[in-house]
Amino acid sequence: MRNLNSNGGSFGLERTQVRTDSSASRAGNGSRCRYHSASSHFHPGKNGHAIAGKRLDEELTVAASVQAKLFPSAMPELAGCELAARNRPAFPCGGDYYDVLPTAEDGEQGPYLLCVADVSGNGLPASLLMSNFQATLRTSLWYRPALKELAVLANRLLHARIPPDRYLTAILADFEPSTGRCSFVNAGHDGGVLMRADGKVDVLETTAPPLGLLPDASFLSAQIQFLPGDVLHLYTDGVPEAFNLQGEEWGEVRLMRCLNRCRHLNPVKIISKVFEEVDSFAGDAPQHDDITMLVLKWKGCTIPCGRGDWQ
Numbered sequence: 001m002r003n004l005n006s007n008g009g010s011f012g013l014e015r016t017q018v019r020t021d022s023s024a025s026r027a028g029n030g031s032r033c034r035y036h037s038a039s040s041h042f043h044p045g046k047n048g049h050a051i052a053g054k055r056l057d058e059e060l061t062v063a064a065s066v067q068a069k070l071f072p073s074a075m076p077e078l079a080g081c082e083l084a085a086r087n088r089p090a091f092p093c094g095g096d097y098y099d100v101l102p103t104a105e106d107g108e109q110g111p112y113l114l115c116v117a118d119v120s121g122n123g124l125p126a127s128l129l130m131s132n133f134q135a136t137l138r139t140s141l142w143y144r145p146a147l148k149e150l151a152v153l154a155n156r157l158l159h160a161r162i163p164p165d166r167y168l169t170a171i172l173a174d175f176e177p178s179t180g181r182c183s184f185v186n187a188g189h190d191g192g193v194l195m196r197a198d199g200k201v202d203v204l205e206t207t208a209p210p211l212g213l214l215p216d217a218s219f220l221s222a223q224i225q226f227l228p229g230d231v232l233h234l235y236t237d238g239v240p241e242a243f244n245l246q247g248e249e250w251g252e253v254r255l256m257r258c259l260n261r262c263r264h265l266n267p268v269k270i271i272s273k274v275f276e277e278v279d280s281f282a283g284d285a286p287q288h289d290d291i292t293m294l295v296l297k298w299k300g301c302t303i304p305c306g307r308g309d310w311q
Contacts, residue, residue, distance in 0.1 A: 060124070064092040067127050070134045076100055078112060078177040080301070084267035085294040086275065088287070095119030095126025095168075096236045096292035097134060101141060103174065112177065113141065113150075116234035116294050117170035117211075118189065126290075129162055133170075133211070136161075147174045151185045151208065151219040158212035167213040171204060171234050180226030180298050185219050187211045191236055193256070195263050197229030201256060228300035231263055231270070238289035242278045245285045250278055267295035 075083045085098045097117040104110025117133060119126040136157045140150055151172055158168070169189035175182045185207055186192060192204030208219040226232070242250040258277050262270045271293050278291065 060092040063124065063127065064089075067093055067131065070097070070131060072099060076102065076112065078296075079109075080299045081177050082267050082297040082299070083295070084271055085292075086271045087290070087292045088275070089127075089290045090238070090287045091123045093124045093127035094290040095122060095130050096238070096290040097130045098234070098292055098294045099134070099137065100294075101138065103141065103144065105144075109178070110176070111174050114173040114175055114232075114234065114294065114296065115170060116189070116191065116236065116292060117168050118191075118236040118238075118290070118292070119168040120166055120210075122289065129166055129168065132161055133158060133168055147172060147183050147185055148219050148221050151187060151211070152217075155187075155211045155213075155217055155219065156215055159215040162212050167210040169210045173204075173232075173234070175232075175296070177298075179301055180230075182224045182226060182232075183221050184224070185221050187219070188213075191234060191239065193233050193259070194224055194226070195231045195233060195259050197227060197263070199260060199263065201260075226298040228298065229263075230298050231259075231267070232296040232298075233259060233270075233293065234295075235293040236290060238287075238291035239274065239278065239293060241289060242282050242291070243285055243288065244282050250281045254281070267297055270295050 071087060072085075075085065083100065085100075087094070087096055087098060089096065095118065097115070097119075099113070099115045101113045101115070102110065103113050115137065117130070119129045119133070121129075133154070136154050137150075140153045140157070143153075145153060168187075170187045171184060171189045171192045172187070173182055173184040184192070184204055186204050187208045188206055188210035190206075194202040194204065196202065202224060204224070205222070207222050209217050240250055240252045240255045244250075254277070255274070258274055259270070262273045265273065274293060275291070
């Protein structure tokens with residue numbers, strides 16, 4: 001874990017919320033996804049191209065609607081926590097993914113798996129791989145594996161199913177709401193920071209290669225301990241890599257400054273503020289990559305607890 005510097009505070013609110021944008025782009029930017037179809041090799045005659053284009057738009061709309069249902073419809077209630085997430089694809093279908101899943105037996109209070117992932121590429125091909133990963137992750141959890149075992153299993157299944165030039169980066173975090181303990185595997189993903197209540201920043205460094213790239217890759221985990229008021233930010237590279245019309249990147253420095261200013265807010269407002277600042281910076285430039293962010297704020301132990309031993 002790498003440590004950066006800022007300043008601090010804390011805030012609390014029980015209600016969890018989630019927002020998922022299924023819109024193809026930022027309001028008003030006019031960006032749209034374009035794909036070549038088999039019909040382009042034929043000569044459909046008058047109005048044929050217009051009909052084919054309309055049909056393709058309709059199919060992409062249906063695909064986007066189906067993909068939107070792969071995201072959580074609502075966030076789970078985590079005791080002592082506030083939780084929110086938001087996804088905005090650059091095209092009708094995207095390659096980003098987030099999820100929050102219980103890992104304990106049904107009816108038991110226990111850890112939750114937090115996940116944010118980014119498939120290589122964009123558009124419809126990336127969305128198909130994202131759907132594959134979602135199914136792989138949820139199926140693997142049926143076996144109740146430990147975190148590193150989950151990463152190994154998901155990696156092998158993905159490597160067997162996806163093209164050799166494709167992969168995805170992800171952060172898988174096993175979080176205990178009652179104690180604030182968190183173990184994580186960072187599979188080549190750049191977007192993970194823990195903003196401390198005092199303003200310091202711990203970076204969730206890479207512990208493993210991207211998923212689906214190497215069939216026999218080793219996956220290591222690391223640990224972090226939340227303190228009251230700490231805020232976890234998991235995001236994809238579409239956030240810091242947003243560009244304006246001059247070709248300038250928003251960047252990690254602006255993102256960290258924004259997160260530092262927002263550390264007293266609840267996760268819903270933090271995410272809204274980040275998106276507002278990204279959009280303000282980008283102006284009329286089209287969104288070129290999917291943008292996803294998951295934010296968790298921990299208010300403190302719900303049971304008597306200390307640091308204890310890591311499992």
